Amino acid sequence: MEVGAVGAMRYVKDGIKAAKLVMLYTEHTMLVGDQASAFSISMGLPGPSNLSSTESMEKWSKWREDQCQPNFRKNVVPTNSCGPYHRKKDVILGERTHLVDDDVENILMKSSHVNFHNHDTISMTIFDKSGHIAVGTSTNGASFKIPGRVGDGPIAGSSAYADDEVGACGASGDGDIMMRFLPCYQVVESMRLGIEPRLAAKDAISRIAKKYPNFVGAIFAVDKNGTHAGACYGWTFQYSVRGPNMDDVEVFTVYP
Incomplete structure (x- = not known):
């Protein structure tokens, strides 16, 4: 904890x-x-450093030339420019306020910018010789995100979670969606109830997909005994495992 x-x-x-x-x-x-x-x-880390690369600057320049599309804005005007952006006009219907053209379109757009071509999340679980478990997740975040956006990477229980008494979980995918469900917390708590890792991972992914059918994401789960499994939705997912008696990692492929 x-x-x-x-x-x-x-x-x-x-x-x-x-x-x-x-x-x-x-x-x-x-x-x-x-x-x-x-x-x-x-506290001793190097910096401040310029983390931009030639590749990232070229990617950003092309995005600007394409009128900052795609981006993560919704319910704003103009829709095809780099802004400044303003809210769409509110429409009052009885006692409810709706934004013009929002509900169905926004549900369909979820995860439209997340796929295996632009994703770089790394989540890892480590067991030490005493049985203690540690997890970590690192990511650059979503491409073309709005400045200030924080995804699921640093959210405990979303991108990673562990309990020495139970096991651990790591996740990758559409963080803006996944963090709403704390899927790794769900996986660990399911395993605490005796559910095997494969079913715990599948259950957590299914909960998200039920609400967001266009969501893209994946989970790996491992219990305290080292039994592991993965589940994914919207893409084919791979994770690797290395144990103390293994000479190299073994890669496991998980299909939707």
Whole structure:
């Protein structure tokens, strides 16, 4: 039950190390933004650093040339430009307020920018010789996100969760959707009730897919005895395992 996290952090390359510093040297759970960067640098991490690359700058320039499309805006005008953006006109219907053209369109658009071509989340679980379990997740976040966005990576119970008495879970996918369900917390609690990892992972994914049929995501689950499994939706997922008696990792493929 020790947790450290950082979000919306710039200028520091090693986000996972920064999260560990929060866990080890503060009584907080999460630090965000430039103050998270300042804390990390003050605790010995290199920075401030320019983390832009030629590839990322070219990607950003092309996105700007394409009128900042795609992006994660909704219910705003203009829809095909780089802004500034304004809310669509509200329509009053009885005692309810609706935004024009919103409900069905927004449900269909969920996860439209998340797929295996633009995803970079790494989630890992480690067992030590004493049976203690640690988990960690690191990600650059969604491409073309709105500045200030924090996804599921640093949210305990969403992208990762562990309990020495039960097991652990890691997740990847559409973080804006997944964090609403805390799927890894759900997996660990299901395993606590005696549900095997395969069914626990499948159940957590199914709960999300039932509400968001266009969602893209995956989960791996491992119990305290080392039994592991994965579940996914919207893509074919792979995870790797290495045990103390193995010479190399073994890759497992999970199909939707």
